[in-house]
Amino acid sequence: MNEKSTIYVPVEKIGIRRRVSATLAIIGNPNSGKSTLFNRLTGLRQTTGNYPGVTVEKHSGTVQLESTAIELVDLPGIYCLGGYSADERIAVDVILGRMADTHAPCGLLMVLDATHLYQGLYLLQQLMEMQVPMIVALTMTDVATASGIDISIEVLQRHLGGIQIFPVATTTGRGLEALKAALEGVADSPAPKVPESWPELSKTADRLIEQISAPMPRIDVIQALLHPRSNLSKTLEQQLGTPPIAEARLALFADEPPQAVEARHRYQWVRDVLGEAQQQAPMLERYEAKVLHWLNQPWPATVLFFAIMALVFQAVFSWATPLMEGIDALAVAMSGWIATHLPDGAISSFLSDGVIAGVGSVLVFLPQILILFLFIIILEDSGYLARAAFLMDRVMRSVGLSGQSVIPMLSSFACAVPAIMATRVIPDKKARIATILAAPFMTCSARLPIYALLIAAFVPDESVGWLNLQGLVLLGLYLLGIIGGLTTAWLLKRTALRGPKPHFALALPEFRWPNLQTVLIKLLERVRIFLKRAGSIIFIVAIIVWALAYFPRAGAIETGMQNAIVQAETALQGEPLAIELLRIKNEAAAAQLSQSYLGQAGRFVEPLFAPLGWDWRVSAAVIAGFPAREVVVAVMGTIYAVGEQAEEASLVSKLRSATWPDGRLVFTLPMVLGLLLFYAWCLQCAATLAVIRRETNSWRWPLFAWTYMTVLGYTGAFLIYQIGSRL
Amino acid sequence: MTLREMQPGQKARIEKVDARQPGVVRLMVLGLIEGTEIQFENAAIGGDPMEVSVFGTAISIRRQQAGNFSVSPIVTNE
Numbered sequence: 001m002n003e004k005s006t007i008y009v010p011v012e013k014i015g016i017r018r019r020v021s022a023t024l025a026i027i028g029n030p031n032s033g034k035s036t037l038f039n040r041l042t043g044l045r046q047t048t049g050n051y052p053g054v055t056v057e058k059h060s061g062t063v064q065l066e067s068t069a070i071e072l073v074d075l076p077g078i079y080c081l082g083g084y085s086a087d088e089r090i091a092v093d094v095i096l097g098r099m100a101d102t103h104a105p106c107g108l109l110m111v112l113d114a115t116h117l118y119q120g121l122y123l124l125q126q127l128m129e130m131q132v133p134m135i136v137a138l139t140m141t142d143v144a145t146a147s148g149i150d151i152s153i154e155v156l157q158r159h160l161g162g163i164q165i166f167p168v169a170t171t172t173g174r175g176l177e178a179l180k181a182a183l184e185g186v187a188d189s190p191a192p193k194v195p196e197s198w199p200e201l202s203k204t205a206d207r208l209i210e211q212i213s214a215p216m217p218r219i220d221v222i223q224a225l226l227h228p229r230s231n232l233s234k235t236l237e238q239q240l241g242t243p244p245i246a247e248a249r250l251a252l253f254a255d256e257p258p259q260a261v262e263a264r265h266r267y268q269w270v271r272d273v274l275g276e277a278q279q280q281a282p283m284l285e286r287y288e289a290k291v292l293h294w295l296n297q298p299w300p301a302t303v304l305f306f307a308i309m310a311l312v313f314q315a316v317f318s319w320a321t322p323l324m325e326g327i328d329a330l331a332v333a334m335s336g337w338i339a340t341h342l343p344d345g346a347i348s349s350f351l352s353d354g355v356i357a358g359v360g361s362v363l364v365f366l367p368q369i370l371i372l373f374l375f376i377i378i379l380e381d382s383g384y385l386a387r388a389a390f391l392m393d394r395v396m397r398s399v400g401l402s403g404q405s406v407i408p409m410l411s412s413f414a415c416a417v418p419a420i421m422a423t424r425v426i427p428d429k430k431a432r433i434a435t436i437l438a439a440p441f442m443t444c445s446a447r448l449p450i451y452a453l454l455i456a457a458f459v460p461d462e463s464v465g466w467l468n469l470q471g472l473v474l475l476g477l478y479l480l481g482i483i484g485g486l487t488t489a490w491l492l493k494r495t496a497l498r499g500p501k502p503h504f505a506l507a508l509p510e511f512r513w514p515n516l517q518t519v520l521i522k523l524l525e526r527v528r529i530f531l532k533r534a535g536s537i538i539f540i541v542a543i544i545v546w547a548l549a550y551f552p553r554a555g556a557i558e559t560g561m562q563n564a565i566v567q568a569e570t571a572l573q574g575e576p577l578a579i580e581l582l583r584i585k586n587e588a589a590a591a592q593l594s595q596s597y598l599g600q601a602g603r604f605v606e607p608l609f610a611p612l613g614w615d616w617r618v619s620a621a622v623i624a625g626f627p628a629r630e631v632v633v634a635v636m637g638t639i640y641a642v643g644e645q646a647e648e649a650s651l652v653s654k655l656r657s658a659t660w661p662d663g664r665l666v667f668t669l670p671m672v673l674g675l676l677l678f679y680a681w682c683l684q685c686a687a688t689l690a691v692i693r694r695e696t697n698s699w700r701w702p703l704f705a706w707t708y709m710t711v712l713g714y715t716g717a718f719l720i721y722q723i724g725s726r727l
Numbered sequence: 728m729t730l731r732e733m734q735p736g737q738k739a740r741i742e743k744v745d746a747r748q749p750g751v752v753r754l755m756v757l758g759l760i761e762g763t764e765i766q767f768e769n770a771a772i773g774g775d776p777m778e779v780s781v782f783g784t785a786i787s788i789r790r791q792q793a794g795n796f797s798v799s800p801i802v803t804n805e
Contacts, residue, residue, distance in 0.1 A: 079757060115783060149783075255747070256746045260744070263755040263760055264755070298771055298773075302771070302772055386787070390771060390778065390787045391772075393771065393775075393776050394772070394775050500749060501750075503753050503792075505756075505787070505788070508785040508786065509785075
């Protein structure tokens with residue numbers, strides 16, 4: 001602390017880091033209040049990363065105690081240590097100290113939800129067998145009391161071999177101090193005495209241990225018996241040979257899956273414990289319960305789901321608009337300031353068209369993405385995500401996915417990046433990848449400017465019956481995205497990602513008011529990931545596109561422009577002069593772009609895109625849009641010499657009159673429809689590719705997605721143009 | 728009778744689970760095992776998936792898996 005300061009500041013406020021004396025892991029069922037408790041204990045002293053080789057988030061934080069600090073590792077919410085999902089395998093590996101880059105915890109903090117003791121005790125019992133010291137935090141006691149559940153902690157403790165149990169109310173913080181005080185002693189407390197729920201299994205394990213030469217912990221032998229295809233099972237087979245193990249399994253499990261037999265034994269024990277430790281008082285059905293019950297009926301629930309989704313979209317598209325316009329206006333003002341204060345040239349252009357435009361294109365989508373993230377987190381935290389998955393399961397099953405894909409799919413109508421990040425809730429790996437690859441097809445907000453421009457320019461503003469033709473085309477484009485995405489998921493689930501149907505065994509949590517602190521911490525975390533992973537890519541790409549469009553500079557065009565300006569200034573004055581000067585500058589910018597690397601690239605690939613009816617200008621704009629599709633309208637503005645901030649009307653008239661050298665129109669209806677389809681299906685977004693890379697942990701899937709969608713867009717545009725032109 | 732044939736609001740006790748069918752073990756891990764009392768709460772539109780509660784926890788089950796749970800209805804006098 002500053003020596004001159006005489007003001008007393010509590011140590012917590014200035015964040016002095018005490019020596020971390022021990023590492024504990026916090027574990028519990030999903031929706032048990034574990035995240036809220038973790039945030040309550042650690043506050044903002046958290047770090048997030050990924051476990052090596054998998055896409056499971058690794059959270060840890062420090063708990064500041066009186067004289068020391070404890071590192072707390074937040075393990076994923078799970079129901080059992082079965083090893084089905086990446087979450088469960090990671091939990092086991094971390095607890096047993098087998099996870100690289102993670103300290104082996106000296107003990108566990110098990111979160112037991114008082115309203116769902118049934119599933120909680122199942123996991124707790126498995127954890128006790130791992131012979132690690134632990135204490136239990138009993139959460140949701142207030143909710144339990146309110147719904148007539150009476151739990152005797154003494155009885156529970158007796159059944160759990162004397163484990164310490166601390167009731168806490170995470171909403172009010174009651175009981176938190178007692179829990180904190182106990183955390184310090186966890187590491188030194190003895191491992192719990194395991195309740196005997198399945199004596200045959202322990203006896204069999206002990207018998208096998210006696211026969212092996214190299215020592216193997218009892219928990220490993222038990223896990224090996226329960227999981228015939230695991231690595232542990234292979235290790236055991238190497239030691240003993242296959243026959244004795246197969247014999248032991250037959251005696252224990254007969255012809256049933258080991259986990260099924262395990263579940264029977266353990267839940268038998270859980271039921272016995274609950275019978276003694278928990279009383280359910282008969283409750284009068286309260287008014288709220290009746291309303292909730294009615295809302296859970298099939299039709300009201302489905303209507304409510306669509307109403308919630310409508311609210312999310314309304315928020316994403318209309319609440320964000322003022323912020324987006326503000327960011328846009330700020331970028332334009334800053335570019336204008338640079339243009340007036342710096343001499344024309346590479347530096348001024350780099351700053352205004354490169355850096356500011358680049359930062360602007362990252363930030364302009366941030367309001368929408370922020371709002372979308374916020375809603376996804378609130379849906380998660382309130383427990384509604386599972387309910388939505390339940391309601392939409394039938395629909396998603398028709399393309400081989402489960403209901404858990406529905407929120408990511410819908411989110412991608414705003415932006416594929418948060419949508420792909422939201423696929424982590426899908427436990428089935430193949431279903432998750434299929435969802436990730438389907439998401440970029442949905443019409444995101446970056447596609448709308450180009451749709452709006454081309455539709456306004458080339459689709460007649462006529463009525464078809466009582467529908468508007470322009471509106472119909474836009475609707476058609478949305479449908480194209482949906483069809484493209486769902487067909488892709490369906491095809492992938494039948495070919496590269498074929499596997500057993502994703503099972504849909506899902507607990508449906510009760511509605512809970514989201515915890516503000518948890519929501520804000522998660523929101524900050526996801527925005528940070530977006531800015532780091534996607535934002536940096538968008539920015540770099542914007543700079544590259546700027547350089548391609550700016551270099552090389554032709555001196556002749558520059559001199560020609562200066563001469564034309566001098567001539568105009570002698571011949572004209574007032575408003576006609578201003579208009580003429582703007583025209584000269586736009587013409588010069590178009591001429592410069594025409595001979596820039598981007599213009600050259602457009603000419604180079606023109607033969608490739610000619611069968612689609614595109615000239616070099618359209619080709620150059622499309623190339624510029626591959627890294628980020630939202631730049632296309634601005635590039636077209638420059639190419640067609642109306643300036644990048646041009647009024648839509650002037651660009652529209654230029655597009656309408658653009659011709660091939662032989663005088664044919666470039667923008668015919670078949671060409672425009674093909675171009676629209678290309679934009680609907682092509683993956684023109686480097687940020688999406690970067691996020692697919694992060695979420696699938698390989699380059700294989702982003703490369704596949706890019707190639708597949710480009711080929712699909714090209715083929716579609718080709719067919720429409722070729723067939724349309726012959727009609 | 729199986730869980731599949733239950734009516735909304737009806738209570739029953741699970742008698743036998745065919746654990747060898749795909750997707751059933753996962754439901755057993757969530758606590759749907761022999762001897763437990765369950766209630767069929769609601770279904771999504773079209774009756775699939777079904778929402779079943781066990782010891783106060785609601786669990787989502789697809790109809791296909793529900794057919795692997797034999798149950799006997801519990802008659803309550805309310």
